[in-house]
Amino acid sequence: MGKAYEKIANSLRAAIRAGHLGPGDRLPAETALAEQHGKSVPTVREALRLLRDEGLIEKQHGRGTFVRRPRTRVRRANLRYQWEKDRAHETEWTRLQSGATEHDTGLQVDDLVFRISYGEATADASLAEAFGVPEGTPLVERVYRTRYAAETAPFALVSSYLVRETVAVNPDLLDEAKEPWPGGTQNQLLTIGIELDRIEERITARPPTPEEAEELELPPGTSVIVLRKISYDTDDRAVEISDVTLAGDRTELFFTTPLERW
Numbered sequence: 229m230g231k232a233y234e235k236i237a238n239s240l241r242a243a244i245r246a247g248h249l250g251p252g253d254r255l256p257a258e259t260a261l262a263e264q265h266g267k268s269v270p271t272v273r274e275a276l277r278l279l280r281d282e283g284l285i286e287k288q289h290g291r292g293t294f295v296r297r298p299r300t301r302v303r304r305a306n307l308r309y310q311w312e313k314d315r316a317h318e319t320e321w322t323r324l325q326s327g328a329t330e331h332d333t334g335l336q337v338d339d340l341v342f343r344i345s346y347g348e349a350t351a352d353a354s355l356a357e358a359f360g361v362p363e364g365t366p367l368v369e370r371v372y373r374t375r376y377a378a379e380t381a382p383f384a385l386v387s388s389y390l391v392r393e394t395v396a397v398n399p400d401l402l403d404e405a406k407e408p409w410p411g412g413t414q415n416q417l418l419t420i421g422i423e424l425d426r427i428e429e430r431i432t433a434r435p436p437t438p439e440e441a442e443e444l445e446l447p448p449g450t451s452v453i454v455l456r457k458i459s460y461d462t463d464d465r466a467v468e469i470s471d472v473t474l475a476g477d478r479t480e481l482f483f484t485t486p487l488e489r490w
């Protein structure tokens with residue numbers, strides 16, 4: 229015999245999975261659920277807490293409890309970087325048609341809302357080691373938040389770093405008003421004569437900070453995927469570093485490794 233709140237949760241879960249309660253549907257009020265199941269309101273709240281922890285429902289302040297709408301999924305493949313490199317030499321019109329986010333989500337440019345800010349930063353120990361520069365070296369910090377217009381949470385939290393002295397030869401690369409840049413970082417670097425040779429990614433997972441959980445609108449218990457991307461040019465110099473925090477409930481990392489023939 230399960231606990232009373234588990235039976236209520238099982239009933240609601242079954243209704244959601246069967247489609248009787250669809251994404252965005254509002255659940256009956258706690259008092260109505262208590263009356264329907266012949267249990268107390270605290271027991272109903274425990275059942276709802278369980279379903280919230282599973283990511284099936286969400287409570288909206290002042291409105292009630294709703295079946296959670298699935299977030300747009302992101303399929304981030306390592307072959308995206310060759311795709312971006314191939315596009316770097318395309319015309320601006322061609323580059324304007326789509327970018328990496330559209331590539332990863334299947335959405336169109338008009339479906340997306342971009343928020344970008346540039347700022348000044350200095351290399352801490354970690355960034356200095358990765359760039360091969362002294363600590364305190366001036367950097368350009370670029371913060372990106374991109375979301376589907378029908379949703380409120382961004383796909384990822386992205387901070388990108390460039391060595392200021394390297395990119396300052398093109399003032400456009402210091403101007404956030406030029407964003408979103410058609411063709412992205414690889415085309416930006418092309419304007420100053422830099423060609424990428426390889427990109428290294430280091431991936432870990434961890435619980436989110438409270439700030440990350442709030443901004444990404446993560447269900448309780450959802451981990452984040454943390455990615456550090458280092459882009460190297462043809463002189464084996466690190467020229468761009470990105471720290472990316474991805475929502476674990478809506479991100480798929482897909483890797484293809486071409487193998488040389490015998």
